[in-house]
Amino acid sequence: MEPDKLPKPTEEVTPVPQDVLPAPTATSPEKKSLFKSFKIPKVNLKLVLILLVVLALAATAGxxxxxNQSLKNQLATVATPTPLSSPEPSAEAADPTADWEVFQSNKIQNLSFPAFSLNYPSNWQKSVEEKSYLKFSLLxxxxxxxxxxxxxxxTACLFNDSPSFEGTSDDLRSAKYTQFxxxxxxxxxxxxxxxxxxNLVVFNFCQKETNSPYFVAPGQIASIQYLAPQNYNEDSLKEMDEIIKTLKTVE
Incomplete structure (x- = not known):
């Protein structure tokens, strides 16, 4: 019999016992996660809430x-405004009569009246008549x-506010007057x-006595009188009053 024609032996299968477990297959070693190795500490939520509340209160208070400080500063600015600088008053504003003409009288002998001085604007015309008397006029x-x-x-001048008086007097209780x-x-x-x-309106003057409620005429310095047109205006009279305000005794 030829060798290649020999019958092939049958392969025998060895049965695996039921109680024998298969050998474990080779596995790669277990890899540990980085996040698993890092342990996060437990947070106290109650403490965190308290801190947040404290921070919120502090921020609100601030x-x-x-x-409040800003409001106080605004109120202080309104209450105390910066004073405006004012120009220095000129000599003319301080004394409007500084550039006026000046008249000074002589003492008239045998009269009790004193010498006097008076300031007046240059656009008034002066007239002086002096003998045993003095008559000074501005026109x-x-x-x-x-x-x-x-x-x-x-004589005494009795106005509507004058006390009772016995003696020589002018009854001026119904007269309208200007006092200065x-x-x-x-x-x-x-x-x-x-x-x-x-044909001119006449205005007379009375002067209040020192330490007395009464007014008298003539006054301490002289008898004063205005003459004005019948259609006079108050502004002109006020200008004349400003002139009379400069009247004073000269020693």
Whole structure:
């Protein structure tokens, strides 16, 4: 028999016992995660909430404090405004009569009146008549100021606020008057009379006595009188009053 024709032996399969477990297959070693190796500490949520509340309160308090300070600064700025610088007053503003003309009288002998001085604007015309008396006049546009020192009797001027008086007096209780004080402290009342002089309205003056409620005429320095047109205006009279305010005694 030829060798290649020999019958092939049958392969025998060895049975695996049921109680023998298969050998474990080779596996790669287990890899540990980096995040698993890092342990996060447990957080106290209650403590975190308390800290957040404290921070919120502190921030609110700081904001309110800053707002309060800002409001105080604004109120202080409104309450105390920066004063505006004002220009220095000029000599003319301090004394409007500084550039006026000056008249000074002589003492008239045998009269009790003193010498006096008076300031007046240069656009008023001056007239002086001096003998045993003195008549000083200022004239402008039919307005006149007359200051007279002469031998004359005195009289009390009884206005609506005057106390009762016994003696020589002029009843001026119904008269309207303008009162003002001179720069030297004389208190004068100017009133309109009921008569005319050279077709001009006449205004007379009374002076308040020192330490007395009464007004008298003539005054301490002289008898004063205004003449004005019948259609006079108050502004012209006020200008004349400003001139009389400069009247003062000269020693």
């Amino acid at each position: 904001y309110l404090y800053l707002q 402008k546009n039919n307005y006149a100021i007359q200051i007279i020192q002469d031998a004359m009797g005195g 004080e001179t720069n030297s402290g004389l208190i004068l009342r100017r009133y309109k009379t009921d008569y005319l002089q050279d």
